[in-house]
Amino acid sequence: MKTKKFKILAIVDAVLIVALVVLMFALKGQYNDQAQSSVKEQVGAYKATVNAALQDQWKSMDQYGMAWKLVYATITGAKTEAAFNAAVQNIFEDKEARFKQVSYMYTAASIPAQVQNDIAAVGLAEQFLLKDEGGVKEVACGKNCVAKFTFVKGKLKSSDYKALVEYKFADNFGIEAPAAFKFE
Amino acid sequence: MNIKNISIVLTVLLVFIAAMVLMQKGNYVDQATEHYNKTTEASFKGGKKILEYVNNSVDVNKLVWAMACEAIQTVKTSQDMAKLESKYFPTTKGSNSIANKTRRFEATSAYFIVSSFDKVDVDKKTDLKTLSGLNSIDVNALMGEATVAQEEPEGEEEEEFEE
Numbered sequence: 001m002k003t004k005k006f007k008i009l010a011i012v013d014a015v016l017i018v019a020l021v022v023l024m025f026a027l028k029g030q031y032n033d034q035a036q037s038s039v040k041e042q043v044g045a046y047k048a049t050v051n052a053a054l055q056d057q058w059k060s061m062d063q064y065g066m067a068w069k070l071v072y073a074t075i076t077g078a079k080t081e082a083a084f085n086a087a088v089q090n091i092f093e094d095k096e097a098r099f100k101q102v103s104y105m106y107t108a109a110s111i112p113a114q115v116q117n118d119i120a121a122v123g124l125a126e127q128f129l130l131k132d133e134g135g136v137k138e139v140a141c142g143k144n145c146v147a148k149f150t151f152v153k154g155k156l157k158s159s160d161y162k163a164l165v166e167y168k169f170a171d172n173f174g175i176e177a178p179a180a181f182k183f184e
Numbered sequence: 185m186n187i188k189n190i191s192i193v194l195t196v197l198l199v200f201i202a203a204m205v206l207m208q209k210g211n212y213v214d215q216a217t218e219h220y221n222k223t224t225e226a227s228f229k230g231g232k233k234i235l236e237y238v239n240n241s242v243d244v245n246k247l248v249w250a251m252a253c254e255a256i257q258t259v260k261t262s263q264d265m266a267k268l269e270s271k272y273f274p275t276t277k278g279s280n281s282i283a284n285k286t287r288r289f290e291a292t293s294a295y296f297i298v299s300s301f302d303k304v305d306v307d308k309k310t311d312l313k314t315l316s317g318l319n320s321i322d323v324n325a326l327m328g329e330a331t332v333a334q335e336e337p338e339g340e341e342e343e344e345f346e347e
Binding site: 183 | 190220225231237242245249256326
């Protein structure tokens, strides 16, 4: 009677072992695919966040560079609305000079050319002149930075580029540490 | 007796395999987590470093621009320029080139400005030479159009101003 019970136990064990081995191999493939796709997806998402921050900074540096050129041109050139408009247009449209200026700043910051090229793939800033209403002109001088110029009857009345002078780069450009990995 | 031993061995084996099945997921999670942490950490550190380098470097650029803008509106002599330099950069001083009637201020090797003056003034008592009549300021280095800096010939530099 005892022998019969052990026989049944052995058979059940053998069946379960086979079933578990099959299950183990099936899960192995599933977990492997799951792990790979989860890692790929989450690493990709994080890298995209980092790239977005770097590209954001690149475009802001372009606006920052253009803004200083405009301020300097306004101080040293004719104090008229026409001269200002021409300076805005010339600065914004000279993409070669803009790229050169931003790239120079990155080189000065010891960023290698290859890294610069990767970031620069995003292109230059799309916007410079933000507002042009009734003699009041606002230009972007970086992320969250606006310089204001006021003209009355075609003559420059005031230049307010305090935001540019006091611009704090570290407050505007940063990257969050990666979130914990989720096995989904 | 024989079947008893076999069934015991098979039971032990069953428990072992069941444990392996249960631990299998944990192993994949660990491996995936390790790879994720390693990759994202490298990306985080690399990106942060770029942002910081640029942020820090451009802070200097900003000060030189601000100084150039103030200088072109207020400076008349090389002494005025020296005062302005010490206001923006207390530890860095510019230098005059009496021969070229210029004053060069270099915040870093990348960011510098060169002020051009109209004439050289000589103090009759001390024979000290200074520059006056600010004409223009070369901001090419700030616009990314710098040329290689020329070394000034020796003996031509004269620091005329001490606070």
